Amino acid sequence: MEPTLLQIHGKDISVKTQAIARLTEGQKALCMFRVLYDHAKGSVSEYYQWISYLLDRPDYWSGVTGGLRFFDDLAMLGLLEETTEVLAARNCRLGVQWGDATFKDLERDRELLNAASVLFERFLDIAPNSLKRISTYIRSNPRQFVTIEDGD
Template sequence: MEIKLSRKIFNSLEDSQLVRACFDPLIPLIRGKSNKVKEEVYNQLTTEQKKLFIFNAFYNHACNSLAEFYWWSAFYLVQPKIWSELKSALRHFKTDEMLGILLEMEKVTKAQNNPIELEKFDVSYNDLYHNPELYSFVSPLFKKFVDVTQTTLNLIGKAIRNNPTAFILFEE
């Protein structure tokens, strides 16, 4: 999909800002839309854009709070294709610390005997606050998630900078 950006803006952005600049144009195309529309948009993306998309779709929700980090991790996990794509994207961008955190979340979530099918998904944001043991596992993982965010965004930004035409089209 053609996401246009001027060279001047591209060169002026910090790596973490570049991640947003390459993803933000997609938001109006998917926000509030049906899953069918979202899938159509996703299918128009290049392989690299898909990796960026799946990371941002998760990150932009999970970063808001401990409860959202837990809920979105569990929600992605019951969708094996999406969870696999997220882990693949993190491997591709060489964001090993972030990948490690999500692998730990995978273990924690599975240990809770949460539903493994989307149709039976009943995880609540409040589950953390009603289960002290769960809270004690997830809370430090969320702290790590927050702590490695800037490094992760910088690594992804560097990947974009090293191969810009896989993500954007320069407007002249």
């Protein structure tokens, strides 16, 4: 997975789409989980901004949720659904779009900061179980994730 993640990091959507299309179903699910987790785990601001970014890109969002479904990660799916509802209600109330989200929103909106902080803490609580679920699946299905080539 690391070569693919390095290949798509910071690239345009067509490069990312081509690289991801070459992955197995399990590799795609893992890649999309990493797209979520690696960007959202750092802080409440990163969680808020990254979820909004992904929701602004329906193909990415469906890839993330599809990956979680692949691993049967109902807890993380439920949290993302709840996060979507909270953020969508705020966006509707303020008349803003997903793409309008900025880190400064949390500084300006105490209610948003409180809600996002609770959701982020739950994300941090759920993520270790997600990682364990994924690693167990990979160990049980290594051929979906690793290709061993003969050096001869």
